[in-house]
Amino acid sequence: MGEGLTDEGRYDQGMAVRREVLSDAHVDRATANQTALSADFQDFITRVAWGDIWSRPGLDRRSRSVAVLSSLIAHGHHEELAMHFRAAIRNGLTIDEIREVILQSAIYSGVPAANTAFRIANEVFGSSD
Incomplete structure (x- = not known):
């Protein structure tokens, strides 16, 4: 889980999980299509959805x-x-x-x-x- 991790650590953990679940190709497309408007949102979902929630040990x-x-x-x-x-x-x-x-x-x-x-x-x- 992201507990005790820095924002950078949560991002790195989230990106690893995101790539494992969605595939490198999907994540590469999402990051390539990122704009100044959507950059903060992409950071948020990587840290929170993937780095915190999808990384929790409670469910496989x-x-x-x-x-x-x-x-x-x-x-x-x-x-x-x-x-x-x-x-x-x-x-x-x-x-x-x-x-x-x-x-x-x-x-x-x-x-x-x-x-x-x-x-x-x-x-x-x-x-x-």
Whole structure:
């Protein structure tokens, strides 16, 4: 966890976790597209989301991915769903497990939310027809 680390240490830890979860290619694109307007936000998410929260020992990365997918589906944050479907695979979930997360979300977040999540999952993983 980021406890006792300097801001620089939290950033470095966060960047390492961010790269492991999202891939070097994704993080390289995000940093290359960083602007003066978004630089502070990129620093913030690297230090706080990745350096503090994703680095905590209380849940493994598979469990964190399930929580993130469920939350993104529930709140309709579709712009990040594809990225986190790929991250979930990197964190050890299978496509079958991701299907179950989406089905579970249909009960608690609604059929339209799950329908959209399945559409995005099909775009990411391809159709199994």
